[in-house]
Amino acid sequence: MSEQKPTPTEINLHQKSRELEIAFDEGSRFHFSSEFLRVHSPSAEVRGHAPGEETLQVGKENVNIKEIEPVGNYAIKIVFTDGHDSGIFSWDLFYEYGQNQERMWQDYLQKLKDAGHERQLN
Secondary structure (H helix, E strand, C coil): CCCCCCCEEEEEEECCCCEEEEEECCCCEEEEEHHHHHHCCCCHHHHCCCCCCCCCCCCCCCCCEEEEEEECCCEEEEEECCCCCCCEEEHHHHHHHHHHHHHHHHHHHHHHHHCCCCCCCC
């Protein structure tokens, strides 16, 4: 018997606070900053085509989500204000990101620090 994967019941874009909020049918609710989603985009531009080809995203502190487009009934495509629009965010990916968000964010901040970049918030 296959395990039922959580699916979104609610997706809310809060442009003023630059957050995407997603509620899942099993009760979880996650808030993702636009910056978090932009720097963790599942696109080849960010992730590369193979392990080790990732590109550290810098200067994305003030990015926002411009538009959300459905992709079938399994994902959304996010269009960011910096023009990036090639990442397809599946429900499974959002759930995984929600479960690991704090660790992923701390890893990203450490990578920025190691590369000598400082976040510039406006």
